[in-house]
Amino acid sequence: MVRPRPARVADLHALALAMPHVTVEGGSQGNEVYQVGGKSFVYFRTPRPDAVDPATGEKYDDVIVLWVPDEEDKRALVEDPATPFFTTPHFDGHPSVLVRACRLGELTRQQLAEVVEDGWCSRASQRRVETWRASRA
Template structure:
């Protein structure tokens, strides 16, 4: 089991990352990457809305902490979901959106660390990502 504090440690060890609050939940972003110079969120705590829960119907949704993580594009999303069955999943609300959901109670630390790095790489400015890869 991985906690949100573990997520924070993994995310904030990457260059330029700040933790912030978004919609009352924890999120991690790369500073200065939006068009206006603000932080671009690459991972965030994602509670299920009432609509999300209704879409599960008779099936029981995961009840532990859920993390959303950006991916580079929809092709990468499909690859991540295919390679990480179990802990990684999506919901209808995320259809057409380049992000995956992760059950923190089910994911391994190594798989989560890789996903967080990939999310960061998807949002980091190219020069910062290149420096990180070279370092």
């Protein structure tokens, strides 16, 4: 039996770029922002005061924001102790989850692919989503 491979940051870039109609924008500090139809679905966030190491108070410098379909999906990911996803009060009411790049290896590549694909589907037009799903059938 082949054991699933842990996800890596390179996988996240490849998975996001593999989705149709994706553009990569540069954030304010050169960080990657993956978009479909002008709407972000994955972005590498710059350090912010709402995501800090509880032991040191240092701002995390490797936070990635991934869009999710809805609040129910967000809660499922954030509340599952088996996943590295989290949120902060800054993202209350926002359909996204956060994950630190250094913890992506706690997911398999396939698990990460599902989150990226769901995020893309939540931001792409209905026509694009239908076309993409039909191509996979």
